[in-house]
Amino acid sequence: CHKDLNLQPLNANTSEKQYSNFTGYKQVLAKVYGSYSLVSSSGVGVSDVNIAGISDAGTTDFIRAWWNLQELTTDEALCAWNDPLLLSFHNINWTSSNVFINAAYARSLYQITVCNEFIRESTDEKLTARGFKENEAAEIRHFRAEARFLRAFQYWVLMDLFGNPPFVTEADPIGKYIPKQITRANLFTYIESELKAIDPDLVAPRQNEYARADRGAAWALLARLYLNAKVYTGTDRNTEAITWASKVIEAGYTLKPGYKTLFMSDNDKNNPEVILPIAFDATNSQNYGGTTFLTCSAHGTNPADNQAHGIPGGGWLGNRSTKNLPTVFGDYSGNADKRALFGPGNLEVNDVIVFNDGLSVYKFNNITSGGAIPPSPNGVLCSIDFPLFRLGEMYLIYAEAVLRGGSGGTNARALEYFNLLRTRAYGNTSGNVGAITVNDILNERMRELYWEGSRRTDLIRYGQFTGNTYLWPWKGGVKNGAGVDAHFALFPIPAAETIANPNLKQNTGY
Amino acid sequence: QQPSVQVSGSVKNEKGEPLPSVSIKIAGSEKGTVTDPKGNFTLAVADNALLVFSYVGYDTLQVKARANLAITLTPSAGALNDVVVIGYGTQRRKELTGSVATVTAKDFQQGSITTPEQLIAGKVAGVSVTSNSGAPGAGSVIRIRGGASLNASNDPLIVIDGVPLSGNNIYGASNSLSLINPNDIASFTVLKDAAATAIYGSRASNGVIIITTKKGTSGAPVFNFTTQVSAATRAKKMDVQSAAAFRKYVDSLGGGTYDNVHTYKSLLGTANTNWQDEIFQTAISTDNNLSMAGAYKNTPYRVSVGYLDQQGLLRTDHLQRFSGGIAISPRLLDDHLKIDINIKGAYNKARFANGAAISSAVYFDPTQPVHATSPYGNYFEWASVDPGSGAITLNKLAPRNPVALLELYNNTSNVYRSYGNVQFDYKFHFLPELHANLNLGYDIAKGEGQTDVPAFAAQNFLDGGQRNKYSNKINNKVGEFYLNYTKDLKQIKSNINATAGYGYYNNLSTNDNYPALRANGDTIPGTKPLFLLDKPENTLISYYGRLIYTYNNKYILAASIRTDGSSRFSPDTRWGTFPSVALTWQMSREPFLQNVQALSDLKLRLSYGVTGNQDGIYNYPYQSIYSLSGNGSLVQFGNEWYSMGTPAAYDASIKWEQTASYNAGIDYGILNNRINGSIDVYFKKTKDLLNTIPIPAGSNFSSTILTNVGNVENKGIELAINATVIKNSRYSWDVSFNAAYNENEITNLTATKDSTYPGTLTGNGFIQINSVGYQANAFYVYHQQYLKGRPVEGVYADLNDDGIINQKDLYRYKSPFPKFILGFSSQFTYGKWALSTVLRANIGNYMYNGITTGAVKSNVLNPLGYLANSLNDIYNTGFTNGQNQSDYYIQNASFLKMDNLGLAYNLGRIMNDKVGLRITANCQNVFTITKYKGLDPEIYGGIDNTIYPRPRTFVLGASLQF
Numbered sequence A: 001c002h003k004d005l006n007l008q009p010l011n012a013n014t015s016e017k018q019y020s021n022f023t024g025y026k027q028v029l030a031k032v033y034g035s036y037s038l039v040s041s042s043g044v045g046v047s048d049v050n051i052a053g054i055s056d057a058g059t060t061d062f063i064r065a066w067w068n069l070q071e072l073t074t075d076e077a078l079c080a081w082n083d084p085l086l087l088s089f090h091n092i093n094w095t096s097s098n099v100f101i102n103a104a105y106a107r108s109l110y111q112i113t114v115c116n117e118f119i120r121e122s123t124d125e126k127l128t129a130r131g132f133k134e135n136e137a138a139e140i141r142h143f144r145a146e147a148r149f150l151r152a153f154q155y156w157v158l159m160d161l162f163g164n165p166p167f168v169t170e171a172d173p174i175g176k177y178i179p180k181q182i183t184r185a186n187l188f189t190y191i192e193s194e195l196k197a198i199d200p201d202l203v204a205p206r207q208n209e210y211a212r213a214d215r216g217a218a219w220a221l222l223a224r225l226y227l228n229a230k231v232y233t234g235t236d237r238n239t240e241a242i243t244w245a246s247k248v249i250e251a252g253y254t255l256k257p258g259y260k261t262l263f264m265s266d267n268d269k270n271n272p273e274v275i276l277p278i279a280f281d282a283t284n285s286q287n288y289g290g291t292t293f294l295t296c297s298a299h300g301t302n303p304a305d306n307q308a309h310g311i312p313g314g315g316w317l318g319n320r321s322t323k324n325l326p327t328v329f330g331d332y333s334g335n336a337d338k339r340a341l342f343g344p345g346n347l348e349v350n351d352v353i354v355f356n357d358g359l360s361v362y363k364f365n366n367i368t369s370g371g372a373i374p375p376s377p378n379g380v381l382c383s384i385d386f387p388l389f390r391l392g393e394m395y396l397i398y399a400e401a402v403l404r405g406g407s408g409g410t411n412a413r414a415l416e417y418f419n420l421l422r423t424r425a426y427g428n429t430s431g432n433v434g435a436i437t438v439n440d441i442l443n444e445r446m447r448e449l450y451w452e453g454s455r456r457t458d459l460i461r462y463g464q465f466t467g468n469t470y471l472w473p474w475k476g477g478v479k480n481g482a483g484v485d486a487h488f489a490l491f492p493i494p495a496a497e498t499i500a501n502p503n504l505k506q507n508t509g510y
Numbered sequence B: 001q002q003p004s005v006q007v008s009g010s011v012k013n014e015k016g017e018p019l020p021s022v023s024i025k026i027a028g029s030e031k032g033t034v035t036d037p038k039g040n041f042t043l044a045v046a047d048n049a050l051l052v053f054s055y056v057g058y059d060t061l062q063v064k065a066r067a068n069l070a071i072t073l074t075p076s077a078g079a080l081n082d083v084v085v086i087g088y089g090t091q092r093r094k095e096l097t098g099s100v101a102t103v104t105a106k107d108f109q110q111g112s113i114t115t116p117e118q119l120i121a122g123k124v125a126g127v128s129v130t131s132n133s134g135a136p137g138a139g140s141v142i143r144i145r146g147g148a149s150l151n152a153s154n155d156p157l158i159v160i161d162g163v164p165l166s167g168n169n170i171y172g173a174s175n176s177l178s179l180i181n182p183n184d185i186a187s188f189t190v191l192k193d194a195a196a197t198a199i200y201g202s203r204a205s206n207g208v209i210i211i212t213t214k215k216g217t218s219g220a221p222v223f224n225f226t227t228q229v230s231a232a233t234r235a236k237k238m239d240v241q242s243a244a245a246f247r248k249y250v251d252s253l254g255g256g257t258y259d260n261v262h263t264y265k266s267l268l269g270t271a272n273t274n275w276q277d278e279i280f281q282t283a284i285s286t287d288n289n290l291s292m293a294g295a296y297k298n299t300p301y302r303v304s305v306g307y308l309d310q311q312g313l314l315r316t317d318h319l320q321r322f323s324g325g326i327a328i329s330p331r332l333l334d335d336h337l338k339i340d341i342n343i344k345g346a347y348n349k350a351r352f353a354n355g356a357a358i359s360s361a362v363y364f365d366p367t368q369p370v371h372a373t374s375p376y377g378n379y380f381e382w383a384s385v386d387p388g389s390g391a392i393t394l395n396k397l398a399p400r401n402p403v404a405l406l407e408l409y410n411n412t413s414n415v416y417r418s419y420g421n422v423q424f425d426y427k428f429h430f431l432p433e434l435h436a437n438l439n440l441g442y443d444i445a446k447g448e449g450q451t452d453v454p455a456f457a458a459q460n461f462l463d464g465g466q467r468n469k470y471s472n473k474i475n476n477k478v479g480e481f482y483l484n485y486t487k488d489l490k491q492i493k494s495n496i497n498a499t500a501g502y503g504y505y506n507n508l509s510t511n512d513n514y515p516a517l518r519a520n521g522d523t524i525p526g527t528k529p530l531f532l533l534d535k536p537e538n539t540l541i542s543y544y545g546r547l548i549y550t551y552n553n554k555y556i557l558a559a560s561i562r563t564d565g566s567s568r569f570s571p572d573t574r575w576g577t578f579p580s581v582a583l584t585w586q587m588s589r590e591p592f593l594q595n596v597q598a599l600s601d602l603k604l605r606l607s608y609g610v611t612g613n614q615d616g617i618y619n620y621p622y623q624s625i626y627s628l629s630g631n632g633s634l635v636q637f638g639n640e641w642y643s644m645g646t647p648a649a650y651d652a653s654i655k656w657e658q659t660a661s662y663n664a665g666i667d668y669g670i671l672n673n674r675i676n677g678s679i680d681v682y683f684k685k686t687k688d689l690l691n692t693i694p695i696p697a698g699s700n701f702s703s704t705i706l707t708n709v710g711n712v713e714n715k716g717i718e719l720a721i722n723a724t725v726i727k728n729s730r731y732s733w734d735v736s737f738n739a740a741y742n743e744n745e746i747t748n749l750t751a752t753k754d755s756t757y758p759g760t761l762t763g764n765g766f767i768q769i770n771s772v773g774y775q776a777n778a779f780y781v782y783h784q785q786y787l788k789g790r791p792v793e794g795v796y797a798d799l800n801d802d803g804i805i806n807q808k809d810l811y812r813y814k815s816p817f818p819k820f821i822l823g824f825s826s827q828f829t830y831g832k833w834a835l836s837t838v839l840r841a842n843i844g845n846y847m848y849n850g851i852t853t854g855a856v857k858s859n860v861l862n863p864l865g866y867l868a869n870s871l872n873d874i875y876n877t878g879f880t881n882g883q884n885q886s887d888y889y890i891q892n893a894s895f896l897k898m899d900n901l902g903l904a905y906n907l908g909r910i911m912n913d914k915v916g917l918r919i920t921a922n923c924q925n926v927f928t929i930t931k932y933k934g935l936d937p938e939i940y941g942g943i944d945n946t947i948y949p950r951p952r953t954f955v956l957g958a959s960l961q962f
Helices: A022-037 A062-071 A084-091 A099-121 A124-129 A134-162 A184-197 A215-227 A229-233 A238-249 A259-263 A290-296 A303-308 A391-403 A411-426 A438-449 A455-461 A495-500 B116-120 B194-203 B243-252 B275-279 B356-363 B402-407 B850-854
Strands: A012-014 A274-278 A386-390 B004-012 B023-026 B032-034 B040-046 B050-054 B061-064 B069-072 B083-086 B089-092 B100-104 B127-131 B140-144 B157-160 B185-191 B208-213 B222-233 B283-296 B299-311 B318-328 B337-352 B383-385 B392-394 B410-427 B434-453 B466-489 B494-512 B537-551 B555-566 B575-586 B599-613 B625-628 B634-637 B640-643 B645-647 B657-670 B675-687 B690-694 B704-708 B711-727 B731-748 B760-762 B768-770 B778-781 B784-787 B790-796 B811-813 B820-830 B833-843 B846-848 B890-892 B895-910 B915-930 B952-961
Touching: A022 A062, A022 A099, A022 A134, A022 B625, A022 B634, A022 B640, A022 B645, A062 A084, A062 A099, A062 A134, A062 A290, A062 A455, A084 A099, A099 A134, A099 A495, A124 A134, A134 A184, A134 A215, A184 A215, A184 A229, A215 A229, A215 A238, A215 A274, A215 A386, A215 A391, A229 A455, A238 A391, A259 A386, A274 A391, A290 A386, A386 A391, A391 A411, A391 A438, A411 A438, A438 A455, A495 B690, B023 B040, B032 B040, B061 B069, B083 B100, B083 B185, B083 B208, B116 B127, B116 B140, B116 B185, B157 B194, B185 B194, B194 B208, B194 B537, B194 B555, B194 B575, B194 B599, B194 B657, B275 B356, B275 B402, B356 B402, B356 B850, B410 B466, B599 B675, B690 B760
Parallel strands: B004 B069, B157 B208
Antiparallel strands: A012 B625, A274 A386, B004 B040, B023 B032, B023 B050, B050 B061, B083 B089, B100 B185, B127 B140, B185 B208, B222 B283, B222 B952, B283 B299, B299 B318, B318 B337, B337 B410, B383 B392, B410 B434, B434 B466, B466 B494, B494 B537, B537 B555, B555 B575, B575 B599, B599 B657, B625 B645, B634 B640, B657 B675, B675 B711, B690 B704, B711 B731, B731 B820, B760 B768, B768 B778, B778 B811, B784 B790, B820 B833, B833 B895, B846 B890, B895 B915, B915 B952
């Protein structure tokens, strides 16, 4: 009768059962992706990463946590919520106990852990032992390469934000294991080698199911990696940046006509530009972070605007811009450069916690390109997919790498790509230019990619994030902006983590 | 055959009142009778026969039979000859080896008591009972000798008539104990040290409470009817700004705007609303109980029914309980087979108020009216009106109208529960020293309910209201069998009492899952559950044995062992063994003390034992489990949506938490036990704590994991004194006092020794920390700096002198748990009057006044387009922004409470002597003396984020016996 003690949950599988069939593998692959699109598998109120000090699960998804660190710390965005931890992002005086930093850190490592488990369970030996037929095994081999891609992507995020994160792979156990730390340069090499190693096992560009990674995504990440190589390793790798950006560009992606439709709720359809999106859906993939956050937090109490943008229940009076973002367009009315998608507000920010101070950013828009409001259970949740990699960025990587002296590309091609973006932006060639400099690229990146999560990385690459060579309102906690110390170019390892993991050495300055 | 004569007489108690149901036996035979309701008896006896009069709680009296006997029985002092229930058997109190306290009905807390555990609040040294709130049927936190665990359960095991309760949550019941009618309870026995609890093995680390329900008596049926009516009133209000003060406050801050256009002043209303007055009420309740007890031939029985109707202090709160119980105890086969059957059932019908109204009443603008023309059911709600179209948009970020929160929220439930057991005790015919005992028990429950909120209600406006169902079932089974052998070995002055048994315990819940519905019945997209139900289950299998050896009635050695296997742990770690050993020395029976007249009883107890803990944790923590995500949490691949197969964090080697306990105690009785009590000293060391700890990112599928890490120590002293101060024919005054001191310290928290580990943050809002060298859940705060007696915003002490104020300057300050817990009960009787009171005190406990942390300017004047009220503490601090981590908010919450003041008048027999009537008047929660600035200093855990106030209740009652 001691067998009565062998009880198992009714609605869940043991790991042997989960990995006994193809469907089980695909469900875990869904978790590999869902780890960055959603907060958890148990709905919007529960998080995979429970961080002491965070009660709102909606702040712990990947996009929101990463975006806070990449955008609120720059001239592109500032938040009116009177939260000292968010304010410290604008002020650039955060500490290691800032739980929003921990959210980004823990989310990335959570996804890495889920990837590791999938990679461990999908080796050829295990597939053979579990008796999979060759056609299924071949599919699972693609899944495994995608898990390795997503792991590499999250390691890139950690390398970019924290420099020297802990390092765990499928070779490490699950349990009470204490991971070792890796240096930024070694991690660069690891990411680079992983992305190249998985190439044969990934599906060809544009051939995979929507919202799953293919070779194009891996190439795009390599291009991004090499563009910033000097920051990560001290050595320029602009030639490789050109190589891999070119591979993406030549893979058949094209710009999606109408810039604003890139950020609308039906951007999962007829979208030849996006290389890899993170998919959201108000009904099926609910998340109060992600594009719901990017849309609702950018809106105020104006019911007409909120209705027009598909969030009749939204309007969180949070994020808007400093004047440096609209003024980079010159005419920011949207009549000329149609990428200038701004709403009401004062250009100047006199008071950080007054939402009306600072122009609203209406870039993310929860209606279809046909003007219809997609179904939403409460008028808050959005269905816009987030473009994690898209062709527009590849054009700008190519151009910048050429101007920075990389070989394998031409100035003419760089200018051509640059003007392709401007032609789409203006709807005609009136905005096209005849020559470009490296600095023009930074400004064009702001116009093209604002609020998409690249600003902090860009400013660091241009040496304008810390120090006082470039200022913006409220940088350093001063209305006109003030210089800040260089150590802020890296975020600190979260204090809670340095306690839990004695192997970690804190970044300089914290 | 001697000639028989008819003798008659009457039996009275020390107050001259007739005693019904007194057993009268002819010495040396089984023949006898009992007194009738008037205390009279007649019996045919042999001439010169000796009659034995016995009655529970009274000294047994032997009298020679004669005509017209007028007998007066006197209460047995301290009831030292009582038989005490212990696990799997009974023991005479004089021979107890463990630290065991008993509270019987006559010592229970009086007044309107809805849940059983409240009966013993303040009555037992080292046992604290803290009610969770003032809501009808609310549960309590019960702690015996502090908590042994950090993350597993710290609740004691509760055993009712041999059925251990699982503590499983019944949907629709705020507390599963609220389905047990306190009026059916005869006694509580609290087992505190390992000598007493180890026989319950793995569930005993937090002590055991054995509840015995009332049983049948003997003789003709006696009916008891008690009825109570009570009025519950607010004892204290939250100290919020009045409408006038609030207006002045907003005015005084000038013409600031919340959106660069509209001023804060323009948001002020013209009403004067006291929101607390709007949501609270004087709550009327009644409690009625009828029982019939007696014996039919050899079968004592008791049947009872009860009806409770209780309103909540918070409007719309309402609980009704219908309960019934049957206890039958047939004695068969010439008393060789005793059968005890207990069946209890209850049906609770409840409406739960929306508790969010309580904090909303603190924050809601007092210048706004309750009602105003609005699309939200004509309640005032914060909304904006578009000047052009006149369209009204609800301000979703604002607090909601407290009255609307109550009136537009309808959560009703129906809960059924039945528990009971049948116990067979067979005394072998060929070997009467050997008993076989079979106990089969069950505890089943069904809870169901629904929450309705109309679509127009602001509280659920975005979802279009709600119509949400919930339901579950509980099915717990108990099977136990033991053999007991008891033998007097007179030639070697010894007695042995040996027990060996087996137990099987299965706890199964069936929880139904429902989609979230809007008021119109539409399913909210993404909420359709993947599975219609879940069945969490756990099983425990046990083997146990105990030997009690008594030499010369003076030296008692007791040893027990239990081994438990739990389904929660892997086959490798599942079995735990829990031994105990105890020694008792009846010193007062030694020749050198027998001449000390004043000393009537003196006993020394020493014990050591190991107990375990596995309750309060997830059912399957050792298994690598994948669960599928539900609708709403799907992942898009192509045009398909996939459930995520999600791995859960696990620890394959998780096992029992173990507590080793040492206890030394003295039981004493002085002046013929007129003063009696006990003193105990204990030391408990818990290792392999079931502890949820943060783990390094990357090592498991969560940021925290439940694992066995850490050690905690508890040590303390307990003292109990019961004394009869005065006792004569007209007056009597009994008092009892108990005191307990407990010290808790965490001695290890990490798997590897790491002196730099500051600890694990805990508590609501993570204002507390578990750190090595400190009490569990110490407050972890900054040290506030003051200027001219006022706290300076954001200025804290640089405790580590490094020139910056950061998290390294947080320090551990005070504890939420009391150092001393004191209880005092007194009963004074004069003739037919009785005056009683119960006082309790906690000393050394501190509280985080969380509700006050919101009293800052930025909450009142915020950029979100509404005004919010605050507590008057805003004038003490002048803070602009929340300073949640300041030690300013940690306040001394030591208190002295008078729980009860009662007056009773016993009319004696009325209506031609047919009916006994007693009338009572009680006041509960009479007063509280404390320095704590919040509403109530008694909140378990030490975090005060608005509590449902405990009412001050006035109770009138009558009890009839016929």
